[in-house]
Amino acid sequence: IQMTQSPSSLSASVGDRVIITCRASQGIQNDLGWYQQKPGKAPNLLIFAASNLHSGVPLRFSGSGSGTDFTLTISGLQPEDSATYFCLQDHSYPRTFGQGTKVDIK
Amino acid sequence: QVQVVESGGGVVQPGRSLRLSCAASGFTFSNYGIHWVRQAPGKGLEWVATISYDGSHSYYADSVRDRFTISRDNSKNTVYLQMSSLRTEDTAVYYCAKFLLPTDASLGNWGQGTLVTVSS
Numbered sequence: 001i002q003m004t005q006s007p008s009s010l011s012a013s014v015g016d017r018v019i020i021t022c023r024a025s026q027g028i029q030n031d032l033g034w035y036q037q038k039p040g041k042a043p044n045l046l047i048f049a050a051s052n053l054h055s056g057v058p059l060r061f062s063g064s065g066s067g068t069d070f071t072l073t074i075s076g077l078q079p080e081d082s083a084t085y086f087c088l089q090d091h092s093y094p095r096t097f098g099q100g101t102k103v104d105i106k
Numbered sequence: 107q108v109q110v111v112e113s114g115g116g117v118v119q120p121g122r123s124l125r126l127s128c129a130a131s132g133f134t135f136s137n138y139g140i141h142w143v144r145q146a147p148g149k150g151l152e153w154v155a156t157i158s159y160d161g162s163h164s165y166y167a168d169s170v171r172d173r174f175t176i177s178r179d180n181s182k183n184t185v186y187l188q189m190s191s192l193r194t195e196d197t198a199v200y201y202c203a204k205f206l207l208p209t210d211a212s213l214g215n216w217g218q219g220t221l222v223t224v225s226s
Contacts, residue, residue: 033212035151042201043143043151043220048212086151090211094163095141095153 001025001089005098013106019100020085026093027067034072035086036061039102043086047072079105083088107130108215110140110202117221118192126187126220128202135183136160139205141213142176142187144198144222154200157185159208170196192224 001029003027011059011087012018022032037043047063050070059077074081083106114126128140142154155176156165164176175188185202199219206214 035213037151040193043207043213044216045212045214048206048210048214053216054206080144088151088153093156093165095156097151097153102151 001028001092003087003089003098004085005087005101007101008099009022009104011106012077012078014079016077018077018081018103019063020070020072020103022065022070022087022098023028024068024070024089024091028089031067031089031091032063032065032070033090034061034089035088036081036083037086038066038083041101046085074103075101082104108204110170110217110219111202112200112202112217115200117223117225118173119196119226120192120224121194123190124192124222126189126200126202126222128185128187128217129196130183130185132205132206136180137208139208139211140176140178140185141205141211142185143201143203143213143216144196145201145219146195146198149198152198155187156211160207167188176210192222194224196222197224198222 002022032050034047046048051063084102141156157176161178175193176186202220203213204215206212
């Protein structure tokens with residue numbers, strides 16, 4: 001299963017709403033997670049099963065979608081959200097990540 | 107607290123072998139599957155392998171199948187990644203990550219990673 005993530009990078013202002021999308025090459029139901037990675041650090045889980053917020057993740061993060069099209073939304077971008085975001089399908093093996101979206105703060 | 111810690115990385119020549127370890131604590135290890143994920147310098151994330159809670163099932167990326175072997179010792183709370191016939195393109199930070207739940211294979215807790223450099 002190929003995962004196509006867009007955009008590859010974006011720049012937004014504090015308080016903006018940011019939307020990142022992932023498209024699967026075939027239907028994966030809701031078997032998708034979103035991960036945040038800051039430079040030099042391990043990734044962290046944000047969203048699992050497409051729309052479930054992981055424990056401790058701020059409420060400004062949300063996920064939606066099912067089948068082939070998924071979105072990660074950051075509602076009210078904060079300076080600490082500057083990072084790279086990845087989607088990962090866990091519908092079947094081999095698991096596949098999206099290419100990543102680098103989010104910068106203007 | 108839940109923790110997974112990788113070790114065993116280093117510099118190795120092409121064609122040689124290396125074994126990585128992922129030591130777990132703070133949870134009932136024998137109930138959880140474990141993933142290995144890698145990240146080449148300046149690149150994105152690549153899933154490498156997964157082992158089930160009891161070691162009865164394992165899965166591999168095409169890029170490492172037949173060269174890497176994932177295993178676990180539940181008496182030692184440790185998962186291993188035996189890497190052989192290493193190539194320069196295997197150079198990466200290798201992370202292990204625990205299943206979010208026994209029944210949810212999301213990557214819930216990650217280690218800090220261990221760097222493997224394959225170079226002559």
